[in-house]
Amino acid sequence: MFSRFERMVDAFPDDGARTPPAGSLLSFIWFYSRPVWPFLLGMAVFTIAVSIIEVSLFAFLGQVVDWLSGLDRETFLQNEGWKLVLMGLTILVLLPGLVFAEGLFTFQALSGNYPMRFRWQVHRWLLDQSLGFFQDEFAGRIATKLMQTALAVREAVMKSIDVLLYVAVYFTGVIVLVASADWRLALPFAGWAALYALMLWYFIPRLGIVAEAQADARAEMTGRVVDAYSNIQTVKLFAHTRREADFAKASMGGFLKTVYRQMRLINLFFFCLYALNSLLLFAVGALSITLWLNTAVSIGAIAAALGLVLRINGMSQWIMWEVSALFENIGTIRDGMATFTQGRAVADKPGAPDLKVERGGIRFEAVTFRYRADGRLLENFSLDVRPGEKIGLVGRSGAGKSTLLNLLLRFHDVESGRILVDGQDISQVTQESLRRSIGMVTQDTSLLHRSIRDNVLYGRPEASETELLAALERAEASNFIAELSDVEGRRGLDAEVGERGVKLSGGQRQRIAIARVMLKDAPILLLDEATSALDSEAEAAIQENLYRLMEGKTVIAIAHRLSTLAAMDRLVVLDRGRIVEEGTHADLVGRGGLYAELWRRQVGGFIDAGEDADTQAKRMKAAE
The missing domain is CATH 3.40.50.300 (P-loop containing nucleotide triphosphate hydrolases)
Incomplete structure (x- = not known):
């Protein structure tokens, strides 16, 4: 039975990575809750049934008190026995059965599958986000938001049904029950409910604001801690364990401040609630005695009313914590929404076809691109790479070499112009098919x-x-x-x-x-300092295999060690995002231009990456 309900909700639907709505909180929650609404409805039905029966038990308690105080012992079981049996069956069979059935929906169908379904769908969405999205965020921060938002969505929805619906039905039953004995007896309960609602109206939104700040502070704290662990070698290499501890401490302190704010509100809330509950107990007790003295209510009605007061006393504290948790979860969801609803900077066009690479020709056609708003890296850049051609990109750091590879891989979209592979605009085909057609070895x-x-x-x-x-x-x-x-x-x-x-x-x-x-x-091969981490012996051993790998492929290679590019069909020299020279190694060296100067100035096979080409050329002329 358990496994049957556990399989009713598909935790890993194969419905694609759908775009979450960036509108209201309710639309975001409903987007991920819509597939499980039948189970939420089932849980709601059983919650209503349980709350009605529990209120009825207090009515029965009052009847029992009246029976015991007024009926004849000798005929009691004969006259009222069937009612006792019916209530016994309700207490021993019906109520536990309803609670168990509610648990099948709550614990088996929803508790595990509901948040896991959220994690699965959001994770798939995040995997398709652009590279820039992950470069702008802590990986640990994103992961923390994914985990805690999934639980927050489940708790917000299920607690809303469980608490708010239960409370609405329960308190309606309470008012009806005590009013049936004497309408005046219902007045303290009605007044209590009004004041309780006023307290919730005042405290809960403030707790929600603190909870949203707390969720962001928690994610920031976790992100800093995970960042230190992920880069522990660098931390130790520079002897900055204390610095990292202080860096984490700052975020921990920020998180702790939100906890202090939260606990202050909770303490005031708890005090006000306890005072209100004490006032209700006093008012109901005093009014009950007054009405009894005037023979307006029976002893059983008084027993039921006082029993309900004690029940409400405990329940109101439970409601306080649950509603506080509800708004805390709402704050967490709002914080998660800010991350998960960000649009994709690089997205496939609807119905985009797969890239088909037959020859491997590449063309950069009047491409303009910039990483920042303060200046362009590439301006009207054009470059043709013939099918099967092997070219090397040469230039100082920041000249635009790696940017060209990132644009070809469509990690970023160009601002203007286009990039073609075998005549196909890469912005019009699927990203997966593009990257399946490209193999790349990076420096990092x-x-x-x-x-x-x-x-x-x-x-x-x-x-x-x-x-x-x-x-x-x-x-x-x-x-x-x-x-x-x-x-x-x-x-x-x-x-x-x-x-x-x-x-x-x-x-x-x-x-x-x-x-x-x-x-x-893959038919297209990109090498970005592919052998930079190898010693000379290992590089020599692999270089021959790399050349063998290049056979029949279109190759674009980057290396500061120019000797590794000497065998390329063509070398393209870049500076400040533009082509300043191109040709074979022999041609460029013989030409005596910028490449020849870079070649002569190499020490140990590396370009002085800290100087641009103009500075290097001036220094070379001064030396001559």
Whole structure:
């Protein structure tokens, strides 16, 4: 029975990464709650039934008191026994049965599946966000918001049904029950309800504001802590453990201030509520005695009324905490909405087709792009790369080399102009098909916290074991992999590499990355300082395999070490986002221009990346 209800809500729907609404809070919550509304409705029906029966128990309690005080013991069971049996069945069978049925909807169908469905859908949405979205946020902050917002949506919806509906039905029943004995007895309850609503109206919105600030402060605190853990090597390398502790302490202090504000409001709320409940008990007790003295109510009615006061006393405190939690969750949802409803900076056009690469020609056509609003990096930039051609991009840091690769991968959209692959505008095709057609090895190699096997197969998950081993062999990675092990005792290809590959050296990570791209075998190959983390011996061993990998592919390579680009078909020299020279290595050296100056000025095979081409040229002339 349990598993049947657990399977009723699909926690992982395959309905695509849908855009969450950026409008009101209710539209955002309904967007993720609409598929589970039948189960929420079922929970509501059982909540109403349970609350009605619980109020009826107090009416029955009053009847029992009247029976015991006024009926004959000898005929009591004969006259009232069937009522006792009926109420016994209600208490022992019906009420537990309804609570169990409500639990099937609440705990089995909704409690786990509801927030997991939210996490799954939002996670899929976030994975399609642009690269810039993740560059502007702490990864830990985004993950924290995802986890806590999922729970907040569940709690906000389910608590609204459970608490507000229960309270509405319960208090309506209370008023009806006591008024049936004497309408004057209902007055203290009505006055209490009005004052209680006024208290909620005053305190709860203020708690919600604090909760929203608290959710953001919590995410900031978690983001700073995770950032330090993720970069622990850098922290230790620069001996900044104390600095990082202080950095985290500042965010912890900010979070603690929101907790203090919250606790002050809760303390005042609790005090006012306790005083109100004491006033209700006093008023109902005094009025009941007065009415009894005037023979207006029975002893049973007084017992039921006082029993309801004690029940309300405990329930009102429960309601206070639940409603406070409700508005705290609302604050968390609003904070999450600010992140999750951001539009995608780079999105596929509706119905965009897949890219079809047959030859691999690339054309940058009058491209203009800037990272910041204060200046353009590329202005009316054009470049043709013929199918199968291998070009090298040369220039100082900031000249625009990596930007061209990022635009080709469509990590950013161009402001004007277009980029074509085999005549197809990349902004008109799907991003996935574009990136499936491109293999890239970067300077900052990042591996997933998984096994060596999983990281290499990331290039082509369906590859066979033979193809996997061949790629590792070609990348000169087989030898060191055989010696790897992790804390769980896994060895070789099954050993895990740690977060971002921290357990491997830079050169080992680079070889795994090269093997991954070799296995992918895409028709277009991008190399951004692909061998920068390797020593000369390892680079020489891999270079031949890289040349073999380049065969039949269109290649764009970046390297500050110009010797690694000397064999390219054409070199394109960039400065400040424009082409200043192009040709073969031999032609450019013989021409005696900027490239020749850069070549002569290299020390150890590296360009002085801190100087632009004009400064280097002036210094060269001065030296001559």
